[in-house]
Amino acid sequence: MCKTMAVCNQKGGVGKTTTTVNLGVGLAMQGKRVLLVDADPQADLTASLGWQDTDSLDITISDKLSDVIRDVNSEATSGILHHKENVDLLPSNLELSAFEMSLVTAMSRETAMRKYLDTVKHNYDYIIIDCMPSLGMITLNALTAADSVIIPVQAQYLPAKGMTQLLQTVSKVKKHINPDLKIEGILLTIVDNRTNLAKSTMDAIRKNFGSVIKIFGTKIPAAVKAAEVASKGESIYKYEPNSAVARAYEHFTKEVLSSGKQKERLFTPDAR
Numbered sequence: 001m002c003k004t005m006a007v008c009n010q011k012g013g014v015g016k017t018t019t020t021v022n023l024g025v026g027l028a029m030q031g032k033r034v035l036l037v038d039a040d041p042q043a044d045l046t047a048s049l050g051w052q053d054t055d056s057l058d059i060t061i062s063d064k065l066s067d068v069i070r071d072v073n074s075e076a077t078s079g080i081l082h083h084k085e086n087v088d089l090l091p092s093n094l095e096l097s098a099f100e101m102s103l104v105t106a107m108s109r110e111t112a113m114r115k116y117l118d119t120v121k122h123n124y125d126y127i128i129i130d131c132m133p134s135l136g137m138i139t140l141n142a143l144t145a146a147d148s149v150i151i152p153v154q155a156q157y158l159p160a161k162g163m164t165q166l167l168q169t170v171s172k173v174k175k176h177i178n179p180d181l182k183i184e185g186i187l188l189t190i191v192d193n194r195t196n197l198a199k200s201t202m203d204a205i206r207k208n209f210g211s212v213i214k215i216f217g218t219k220i221p222a223a224v225k226a227a228e229v230a231s232k233g234e235s236i237y238k239y240e241p242n243s244a245v246a247r248a249y250e251h252f253t254k255e256v257l258s259s260g261k262q263k264e265r266l267f268t269p270d271a272r
Contacts, residue, residue, distance in 0.1 A: 002121040005128050005184060005256075006146035010166055012133035014154040015189035017044040018226055018236075019249075020130040023150075025235040026253030028086040032125040035080070037061065038092035039113070039142050040132035041100070046091040049083050050233025054093035061113075062095040065141070068112045069103070076119040085235055088124075096138065103137045110137075110177055114145035135169050143173045148184035150256075153205065155191045155198040155219075163209070184259065185214035187252065192222045214259075218252040221245060 007020045017040075024036045038045040038061060043054040051057065059079025067074045081089045103109045117127055129142045143149065149170055153163060167183075174181045186209060192198050206215060220226075221244045229239045236246045 002124050003126050003148070004117060004121070004146045005126065005148050005150055006131055006139075006142040007128060007150045007152060008131040008139065008142065008166065008170075009151055009153065009163070010133055010135050010139075011154075011163075015152045015187075015220060015226075016133070017048055017130050018230070019150065019152050019187060019189065019220070019252075020045055020128050021048055022235050022237070022246075022249035023253055023256065024087045024126070024128050025085045025237055026249055027126050027257070029237065030253065030257060033123065034087045035090065035120065035124045035127045036087055037090045037113075037117070037127060037129040037142075039096075039129050039138050040092055041094050041097035042132070043092045043094070043096075044230070045130040046089065046093070048230045048233070049081075049087075049089055051081065051089075051091055052233075054091065057091050057093055060095060061090050061092050062099040064090065064116045065103075065112045066099060068115045069106045069109075076116070077123070080120070085238060100136060100138050103141075110140050110144045113138075113141035117145050135166065140169075140173065140177075143170060143181060144178045146178070146181060148182045150184045150187055151213075152187045152189045152220075155188050155201045163205075167213075183213050184256070185216045187216045187218065187220065189220040190222045190226075191219045193219075216252060216255050218248055218255055220248045220252070 007016045009016060020036055024034045028034045036045060046054050063079060081091055083089055121127060129146060131139045131142050170183060186205065188202055223245045225240045225243050226236060226245045229236050232239050236249060240246055
C-alpha cells in the first residue's frame with residue numbers, strides 16, 4: 001500500500017519544500033521507499049536536491065502529465081532521478097507553468113497526476129508532492145492524487161489567516177473529485193518561541209482549527225541552517241545532523257509514521 005501526501009499551502013515561504021525533503025529523507029531513513037514529486041514550476045524541490053540546472057533536464061513532471069493528457073504510452077519510470085539519500089525525485093522546471101495553462105482545456109484535467117502516479121506507486125511506500133504556492137490546476141491535480149494533505153503554517157498571523165481558503169479548496173476537492181482525501185495535519189514551521197507573535201499565532205491556530213484538524217505536536221524551529229541547506233543538495237540530516245531542526249524533522253517523521261500505523265490498525269480484521 002502506497003500512501004500519497006500533498007504538502008500544500010498557497011502561501012509561499014512557509015517551509016513546504018523543506019518539509020517535503022526532510023520528511024521524505026526521514027521516511028527513507030526508516031526503511032521506506034519514497035518518491036518526491038516537484039509540482040512547482042519554480043522547481044525549488046528539484047534544485048534543493050542538487051539538480052540546480054533544471055532547464056537542462058530531459059524529462060520532468062510536465063512530460064509525464066502531457067503523456068497522460070495525450071494518451072501516449074511511455075516508460076513510467078523514465079525521468080525519475082535517484083538522490084544519494086535514498087529518495088527518488090520526479091523533477092520539475094519552468095515548463096510546468098506553460099503546461100498548467102494547457103491543462104485548462106484538457107479532458108479529465110484534474111486527474112492527470114493521479115493517473116500517472118498510479119503507474120509508479122507500486123514501487124513506493126510513500127509519495128510526497130511538493131505543491132506550488134497557489135491553488136491552480138496543478139495543485140488541484142496534487143490534491144486529487146493525494147490520500148492526505150500536510151499543511152505547513154508559519155507561526156505568524158498572515159500565513160495562518162490564509163489557511164481558510166486552502167481548507168475550502170480541500171473541502172471542494174473532497175466533495176467533487178476525491179472523496180477519500182483527508183487532512184493529515186497542520187505543521188507549525190519557522191517557529192521562534194522567543195516572540196509573543198509566534199505564541200499567540202500558535203494559540204489562535206489551536207483555538208480555531210484544533211478541534212477539527214490534527215495539529216502535529218512537532219514544531220519546526222526557525223534556524224539559519226534550515227535556510228542554508230536548500231543550496232547544498234542534501235537534507236538537514238546530512239548537512240547538520242545534530243541541529244534542532246534535524247531533531248524536529250526526525251520527530252515529525254515519526255509522528256507521520258505513527259499516524260499511518262494507527263490507521264492500519266483500524267482496518268485489521270480484529271479491529272473491525
